Amino acid sequence: MTRPAKESLSTRLSSPKSKITDILARYPANRGSLIAVLQDIQEKFGYLSEEAVEELERLMGISVNEIYGVATFYTQFRFSPPGRHTIKSCQGTACHVRGGHQLLQELQQQLGIKAGQTTEDGEFDLERVACLGCCALAPVVSVNGKVHAKITAKKIPSILSQYAGKEDDENK
Amino acid sequence: MTSLQPHVGRGLRQAFTEAQAQWRKLQESEIPIFFVGAATCGRAAGAGEVLQRLRSHIEAKKLNALVVEVGCLGPCSFEPLVIVHKSGVPRICYGNVGPDEIIHILENHVLGDDPCSQWALGKMTPGQLDGINDFDAHPMMRRQVRNILRNCGLIDPENPYHYLACDGYRGFLKALEMGPDKTLEEVKAAGLRGRGGAGFPTWRKWQSCRDAPGQTKYLICNADEGDPGAFMNRSLIEGDPHAVLEGMLIAAFTLGASQGYIYCRAEYPLAIHRLQIAISQMRELGLLGENIQGADFSFELTIKKGAGAFVCGEETALIASIEGRRGMPQPRPPFPAESGLWGKPTVIQNVETLGNLPMILRNGADWYAQYGSESSKGTKTFALAGKIERTGLIEVPLGITLKDIIYDIGGGIPAGKALKAVQTGGPSGGCIPAEKMDLPVDYESLTEAGSIMGSGGMIVLDEDTCVVDIAKFFLSFTQEESCGKCAPCRVGTRAMLSILERIAAGEGETADLDNLEKIAQTVKDGSLCGLGQTAPNPVLTTLSYFREEYKEHIDKGRCPAFVCSRMVSYHIDTDRCTGCGACARVCPVEAISGEKKKPHTIDQEICIRCGACLSTCPSIYAAVYRRSGELTRYEQRKEK
Numbered sequence: 001m002t003r004p005a006k007e008s009l010s011t012r013l014s015s016p017k018s019k020i021t022d023i024l025a026r027y028p029a030n031r032g033s034l035i036a037v038l039q040d041i042q043e044k045f046g047y048l049s050e051e052a053v054e055e056l057e058r059l060m061g062i063s064v065n066e067i068y069g070v071a072t073f074y075t076q077f078r079f080s081p082p083g084r085h086t087i088k089s090c091q092g093t094a095c096h097v098r099g100g101h102q103l104l105q106e107l108q109q110q111l112g113i114k115a116g117q118t119t120e121d122g123e124f125d126l127e128r129v130a131c132l133g134c135c136a137l138a139p140v141v142s143v144n145g146k147v148h149a150k151i152t153a154k155k156i157p158s159i160l161s162q163y164a165g166k167e168d169d170e171n172k
Numbered sequence: 173m174t175s176l177q178p179h180v181g182r183g184l185r186q187a188f189t190e191a192q193a194q195w196r197k198l199q200e201s202e203i204p205i206f207f208v209g210a211a212t213c214g215r216a217a218g219a220g221e222v223l224q225r226l227r228s229h230i231e232a233k234k235l236n237a238l239v240v241e242v243g244c245l246g247p248c249s250f251e252p253l254v255i256v257h258k259s260g261v262p263r264i265c266y267g268n269v270g271p272d273e274i275i276h277i278l279e280n281h282v283l284g285d286d287p288c289s290q291w292a293l294g295k296m297t298p299g300q301l302d303g304i305n306d307f308d309a310h311p312m313m314r315r316q317v318r319n320i321l322r323n324c325g326l327i328d329p330e331n332p333y334h335y336l337a338c339d340g341y342r343g344f345l346k347a348l349e350m351g352p353d354k355t356l357e358e359v360k361a362a363g364l365r366g367r368g369g370a371g372f373p374t375w376r377k378w379q380s381c382r383d384a385p386g387q388t389k390y391l392i393c394n395a396d397e398g399d400p401g402a403f404m405n406r407s408l409i410e411g412d413p414h415a416v417l418e419g420m421l422i423a424a425f426t427l428g429a430s431q432g433y434i435y436c437r438a439e440y441p442l443a444i445h446r447l448q449i450a451i452s453q454m455r456e457l458g459l460l461g462e463n464i465q466g467a468d469f470s471f472e473l474t475i476k477k478g479a480g481a482f483v484c485g486e487e488t489a490l491i492a493s494i495e496g497r498r499g500m501p502q503p504r505p506p507f508p509a510e511s512g513l514w515g516k517p518t519v520i521q522n523v524e525t526l527g528n529l530p531m532i533l534r535n536g537a538d539w540y541a542q543y544g545s546e547s548s549k550g551t552k553t554f555a556l557a558g559k560i561e562r563t564g565l566i567e568v569p570l571g572i573t574l575k576d577i578i579y580d581i582g583g584g585i586p587a588g589k590a591l592k593a594v595q596t597g598g599p600s601g602g603c604i605p606a607e608k609m610d611l612p613v614d615y616e617s618l619t620e621a622g623s624i625m626g627s628g629g630m631i632v633l634d635e636d637t638c639v640v641d642i643a644k645f646f647l648s649f650t651q652e653e654s655c656g657k658c659a660p661c662r663v664g665t666r667a668m669l670s671i672l673e674r675i676a677a678g679e680g681e682t683a684d685l686d687n688l689e690k691i692a693q694t695v696k697d698g699s700l701c702g703l704g705q706t707a708p709n710p711v712l713t714t715l716s717y718f719r720e721e722y723k724e725h726i727d728k729g730r731c732p733a734f735v736c737s738r739m740v741s742y743h744i745d746t747d748r749c750t751g752c753g754a755c756a757r758v759c760p761v762e763a764i765s766g767e768k769k770k771p772h773t774i775d776q777e778i779c780i781r782c783g784a785c786l787s788t789c790p791s792i793y794a795a796v797y798r799r800s801g802e803l804t805r806y807e808q809r810k811e812k
Contacts, residue, residue: 034496035479039438073498073655074479076438093401093595093631094557096645102782109760130482130649132439133403134216135555135629136248136563145441147216153784 019044020055034062038071046082083118083125085163087143089109092131094138099152103139104128106153110160123164175657177349179466183458188336190568195337198257204237204282206274207255209325211244211410212442213403217251218270225271229278237282243411245325247312248564253325255296258282262299265307266291271554276430312562315580317543319551320527321567324411329446335414341459343530343741344421348467350533352426356382359426359529361537363549368394368485368522369626370702371548371615377519381427382507384517391429392513392520393420394490395436395443398482399598400649402629404553407565409436409443409487412527417473419526421459422533424471425521432471435490437478447475482599482653486701487512487520489655500655501701522627524553545571548614552628558595559634560775568613575609578632589634593717597626597655599646600706602713603639617631620714622766624706638735639714639721644672651705664695668711676736689715692775730801737781740800742787746771755785755796771795 023040026035037060041052048071057064071077089104104115107126113119115128134140137149141156143163151159176185182348184211206226210219223239230237246254250267255272257263259618264287266277273291280286287301294307307313318324327334335341347355360375381389393416397405409416420432436444451473462470476494484499491513493499512518525722528550532540544550548570554577557563561583568577574594578584585591592604602623604611611617618625633642651665668691671684692708692715699705715722724730731739744755744764749771756764756772763779766772789796 031496032494035493036477039477039479064197070496070498073500074481076480080280091400091649093598093629094563096400097558097631097633097637097642105782129439130398130480130653131400131402132212133397133406134213135401135403135557135631136565137213137216138557138563140216147212148212149216149218 011081016045016049016052016107017055020052020059020144024059029060031062034060034067034070035074038067040079042077047078047080049079080118083122083123083142084167085123086127087141088127088132089115090132090134090135090138090140090142091128092135092138094135095131095140098138100139101155103141103151103153106156107141124160177345179348180345181458181465183456184341184465187333187457191333191340193337194331194333198334198424200259201238201257202259204259204277205257206237206239207242207257207326207621208239209243209245209251210241210251211407212440213244213248213407214251214253214444215246219252221271222252222254222269222274226274226278229275235278235283240328241330242326243324243329244407244565246316246321246407246565246567247310247562249562250564255326259761261287261334262286262295262297262304263302264295264301264304267293273320289613296690311563311583312566312581315572315576316567317551317569318567319531320408320415320524320553321411321541321565323415324407324565327412329411329413332414332448332450332457335412337683339406339419339534340414341418341421341457341530343533344418344425344459345465346533347422348465348469352382352428355422355426355533358537359532362532362540363537363544363547364525364528364532365539365548365615366522367524367528367552367627369597369624371625374521374525377509377521377719378423378426380507381517381519384510386516387428388429388431388516389429390513390516390518391420391424391427391432392490392494392518392646393434393484393523393526394487394520395440395523396478396485396490397437397440397523397627398485398653399600399627399629401555401557401595401598401631402627403555404565404628406440406443407555408523408527408553409440412445413443413446414454415527415530416523417447417450417454419521419529420473421464421471422529423519423521423526425467425469429519430470430472430475432514433476433494434473435476435484435494437476438480444475444477451475453708457747481655482649483655483701485701486703490520491518491702498655500657501703503700524628543569545612545614552613552625554628554630556582556632558631559585559589559637560632566663570614571612574604574611574613577613577630578609582632585632585634589636590630592635592637593633595623595631595633595710596629597624597706597709598629599650600624600702600709601626601629602709603642603717604713605717622716623709636733636735638676638731638733639718639735640672640676640725640731641735643711643714644669644676647672647707650707652759654703654707658698658700658704660698661694661700661707662700664691665704665707667691668695668708672711675685675725676731677721677738678725678729678736680722682726685715685719685722724801728801729801732800734798734800736800737783740781740783740798741776742774742779742783742785742798744772744774744783745795745797746773748793750793750795752790752793754788754790758784760784 254269255265281288289303292304294310358636365371481499484493488502489499508518553567591606647669656660656662750768763775786796
């Protein structure tokens with residue numbers, strides 16, 4: 001499971017400034033666009049880097065403090081580079097009564113990380129989400145946006161191996 | 173179908189003609205058609221693989237057949253669902269269709285004459301077919317009234333002609349003809365109440381927004397379906413996005429709003445995608461922009477993606493989020509209808525409320541009000557999930573009893589377990605105990621029982637569910653999602669959670685229950701917004717209906733449902749254990765030891781109480797058992 005995670009990220013980051021200008025051009029130039037712009041930046045670069053936030057301050061005229069104030073309020077935003085695949089473990093009610101919490105513990109154990117962390121090899125991010133809205137098929141886990149239904153502890157290794165060592169070309 | 177009013181523009185007029193032609197072709201098609209349920213839930217159940225296999229098979233065999241991706245039909249526990257159209261035979265809806273089954277159906281039903289009744293849920297069109305009943309007579313469907321969801325799973329949500337052919341945008345055109353005043357009267361007469369949770373009369377919100385001074389008004393569709401355990405809005409948008417958008421047009425026209433926003437959570441990428449497609453189609457049809465269909469009404473729509481904050485379901489927090497700020501609520505009054513988005517009068521409406529509007533306008537208030545009870549009119553969708561046989565999205569007339577929903581539609585509790593409670597309203601609602609299942613589902617009755625209607629999440633809990641754990645679950649959710657602005661919510665939820673955590677860990681004290689109730693009342697009374705005001709509901713309802721169970725945790729250190737792991741211990745019955753070693757192999761902490769073919773033992777010091785040994789021990793031995801507090805029934809028997 002070796003992979004040049006940093007290289008591919010740095011190529012993605014090659015000219016952030018021009019890309020941020022492109023993103024800003026999609027929205028009306030007002031405060032109301034801030035969250036949408038942050039979402040697009042994160043989609044493009046995988047996270048909100050200091051560099052990107054500073055550039056945004058310059059372009060939108062909103063202070064860095066303000067931007068971080070907004071960004072840290074919402075769980076969607078992250079401030080460090082993501083892993084190659086994002087696993088979201090659903091903690092909704094239906095998943096909870098059908099063992100979603102044990103499943104999260106199992107994932108944490110098998111990946112050797114806690115929710116909110118990235119594996120050392122940069123392969124997987126593990127996140128807890130409030131609800132993926134697939135309650136009738138609980139418990140569910142999504143990987144790179146694809147929802148896997150009726151998961152049991154036994155199914156986890158085979159799901160992980162579907163992704164390990166592969167580029168995520170579906171979602172980015 | 174009625175003829176179109178004279179003011180309808182040429183583009184839309186042509187689109188209606190085209191839609192009818194396309195729809196007729198689809199109904200009378202000579203070539204077979206596969207309607208595959210491919211909403212998020214269908215895809216999770218494997219619809220993607222079904223589609224892939226079906227398409228490649230059709231291509232490889234050079235068959236003349238059509239594949240249409242549709243939204244969710246509702247009976248999620250039977251997913252993936254496929255409706256098959258074959259000329260001369262009633263349409264059949266199949267359930268649990270995997271890639272192999274679909275090929276089997278293609279070969280034997282479509283190309284042969286075996287209707288594959290083993291997978292059939294029912295037939296969708298009239299006609300005789302041996303061994304297959306009407307789909308509407310299926311136990312899960314029989315009691316349902318599908319008005320809001322009428323198109324979901326039946327039309328291609330990305331094809332505007334399908335919606336138009338099913339009387340799409342007729343309600344809006346009717347509103348244009350009637351004018352804003354009469355439209356408001358119609359909605360008032362229908363008795364429509366907000367479907368987001370609180371059940372506020374829709375017309376009253378509209379009236380205060382219209383009465384508020386100023387020309388600029390905003391309409392917001394709240395699609396930030398944040399309740400864990402709810403997916404009604406997702407299903408409606410994914411299956412029939414134009415129905416929600418038509419509702420927005422009707423509301424905006426009545427309010428005189430020229431700008432609308434849809435605030436949709438980012439966790440619903442397919443719903444956002446379908447909305448984007450539908451909005452561009454509206455523009456092409458002349459249903460957005462300046463002077464829509466020649467009327468004195470201009471309207472634009474923007475999608476705003478939520479960024480993951482439950483509190484943004486609250487109206488003032490949602491507005492703050494659209495304005496690009498931290499999503500924190502404001503004290504009310506002023507209500508958003510008077511001073512909302514950028515200080516302008518704003519109406520915020522739930523997805524389902526908007527989805528109701530087209531049919532109210534199309535069919536009239538009297539037609540609408542025939543469904544439901546005296547004070548709660550119409551139908552309501554519910555996301556039925558948890559420990560229930562048939563899970564899925566259902567729509568029922570308000571006033572139906574919980575029992576009818578759980579047993580008739582849901583098919584009761586699986587594995588012969590007993591029903592314990594039903595949780596409605598998500599983190600803002602409560603648990604209604606099994607003995608209250610005769611309760612009619614309407615706004616007042618649920619509130620009286622200590623819960624709320626909520627947006628429609630309905631989670632069924634069986635005897636294996638611990639109420640302390642459920643209360644802890646919801647409270648840890650609201651505590652985490654509390655925005656921190658006001659102290660009662662910020663500090664109170666934290667204090668309540670720590671008490672619950674103590675009780676679940678077996679360290680509860682007798683005074684805890686009274687303290688919980690006291691803090692809960694303070695949080696309820698003192699919090700700024702709906703999140704805090706309703707956060708104690710799960711605790712209060714479980715305390716009032718299941719106090720004994722709390723007491724058992726505190727007084728006897730016993731969790732009757734064996735959920736609170738700190739109170740449960742696992743043991744091996746040496747008489748029954750054959751030493752197969754299966755449990756030792758799965759134990760994650762190597763707490764189980766023993767010689768081969770000799771009884772094993774569990775080291776209680778090392779054991780983390782995960783229960784893996786219990787679920788692994790082969791049922792012919794059933795040597796692993798658990799106990800909590802007192803002796804288990806099994807041990808009691810043995811002691812005798």
